[in-house]
Amino acid sequence: MSHGPRRIVCLTEEPTETLYALGEQDRIVGISGFTVRPAIARKQKPKVSAFTSAKIGEILKLRPDFVIGFSDIQAEIAGELIRHGVEVWISNHRSVDGIVDYIRRLGALVGAAARANAYADDLRRGLDEIAAQSARLPQRPKVYFEEWDEPLISGIQWVAELVRIAGGDDIFPERAIEPLAKQRILEDPSEVVRRAPDIVLGSWCGKKFRPEKVAARPGWDTIPAVRGAELHEIKSPIILQPGPAALTEGVGEIAKVIQRWAQRRV
Template sequence: MRTTRPALLALLAAALPLVLVACGDDDGDATASGGDSPSAASDPSDPSEGGDEAAFPVTIDTANGPVEITEQPEQIVSLSATATEMLFAIGAGDSVVAADSYSNYPAEAPTTDLSGFEPNVEAIVGYAPDLVIASSDPGDLVSSLAEVGVPAVILAPAVTIDDTYTQLEQLGAVTGQVGDAAELVGQMQTDIDALLAQVPADAAPATYYHELDPNLFTVTSATFIGELYAMAGWTNIADEAPDAAGGYPQLSPEFLVTANPDVVFFADGGAGGVVAEDIAARPGWDQIAAVQQDRIVEVDPDIASRWGPRVVDFLRLVIEERTALASVQ
């Protein structure tokens, strides 16, 4: 999903809380690790108990309610670019037979003209999927697929980094890649902890503005991407915007100049997009500290708008800028 398109911002804002995975029997305990269904005789956290093995049927609680997958899927259609990245990252990429038009990563993803925003059920079914993954349920996608016997899992846009971990574990459970998903989550947590440790404990406060598009739409700390900045020690100028409650306010040039951010991050670059020189040349922006100190940083719009494994890459970028700024403050 590309948050650089303001019309899609509401989809992120509508993200629902996620719950933990429950494997095996319907009355089994929930497990965040996505391991086998726990029982009185087994401990899914103990490798000796077979916690890395796939267990079917498996039931997970998602944005569209409990979903049961009776057998390990062999043909998956992904209508979410984030889900596509997750599936390949946990070793389930070989089962993905089709991905939506935004699924441009990894390179081997089977990108098609399928849309996750205006899904064509007939076209989806044409790939003979035994599982469909999406980030929303437009046009009664789930019920339409159910009528032809195809289960669908809705993994709504993440609100916190824990949601990312949970979704990876859920996908691991429904694809039979429990161990790989758990390993990836553990590695991400380790990498993120190491990155956060790089931020000096005594670093002076630093403010930022994250640009979604040239119309000055941005994010607040209440959003997923805003949380990542906060983890890295940044203060978001948009939190004080008049319409910040929705999470994706549109700032006025006057507000932004007055807020005077230390760094401008922009995610509306790329082919045909803005460049740092465009931002620096905006009327009045020469008064902003970020412009005066040449701290205008481009971020990959895909990495900055998806909540999959590459959030580590995004955090690395913003932490590098945070530590660099701290060194001269």
């Protein structure tokens, strides 16, 4: 006997990826247009939302009994759907622990708690393995993660935590704990220069990272990461979504960059 909602619309990628991973994809009737994982979802499911906007009429035509979104940024979409009588869950997790817990809760909602718990445990083991490898590195680099370039926005909490798991230290820990992007805007770009990161990771939220533009910023030629050509892109779909991708491919890519940097210093 099936439990939980049968017709789910996912306004962001992470519930889609999680439900596919749990074998519950038949419940999904609509997805975000930004969804890239799993690739088959784009072929199988209609795209009914962006991140800050959604086709409310198209969503209602799908007769959803549950809509899943993320954060205050989707509050207006949620409010409109609620006014139309749709049940909406807006998750607001910002940490690695929050992502793992989110997977467990979503699994429980669709009657797949055991599978979700096993999946979450497996993701946690993977993180523990990366942490154990990084603990053996001879040196920990200082890392600047840039989420946007105009204005400069530093990385969110789960990103800073994944950098730490992968063997680095985020240079803006006091910013990372701020949940809103506007609170992570760097009013003074020279603060990055003063904190002297060894590695710069760029993930410009849907547009291509341009290391040459970063290197050309006034005064940035003195930054160790610029001098050492340690400017690397982490694709936004694998790190800026608070779901399984960040805990697998995203942290894996960060770990590769940090391990290569450390090896060059042995």
